[in-house]
Amino acid sequence: MKKNDFYLIGGIILFVFIGFLFMIIFRTEGSQVLITIDGKEHKTFNLNEDTRYEILHDGERNVLEIKDGYVRMIEASCPDKLCVKHRGIHYDNESITCLPNRVVLRVIGGEESDLDAIAN
Ligand SMILES: [Zn+2]
Known part of the structure; x- marks a missing residue:
């Protein structure tokens, strides 16, 4: 694996992770x-x-x-x-x-x- 591929995959994982985090934060919690x-x-x-x-x-x-x-x-x-x-x-x-x-x-x-x- 080339170093650039590694960064790309790392970037995608980070992106998905952040998206997931946003989903949790902005999902309405009932009170x-x-x-x-x-x-x-x-x-x-x-x-x-x-x-x-x-x-x-x-x-x-x-x-x-x-x-x-x-x-x-x-x-x-x-x-x-x-x-x-x-x-x-x-x-x-x-x-x-x-x-x-x-x-x-x-x-x-x-x-x-x-x-x-x-x-x-
Ligand atoms: Zn019942």
Whole structure:
């Protein structure tokens, strides 16, 4: 391999790396998680505060956990447990749905809620 080829490949790797970095930085991170039960807004939590919350609804139970900026369902009374298997969510508009219990966790308010915070 010639020295110039080496620089070229190094340059391409650097370029891809920088592009990747930009993608991560500018991807909108949600700031809150909205809990919806039966299509109705139930409660919101900030993603930057670690917490656990039990959702009790029609005798069904879901437990969500917010940790390190990610929210996930850690327990559920539903038969399929799809919501529990779902990975933690973090980015704007990502959601975890528990269809049998009609519970939805959705990440909301990237930049918008920041503006709201300033306005308040
Ligand atoms: Zn479920």
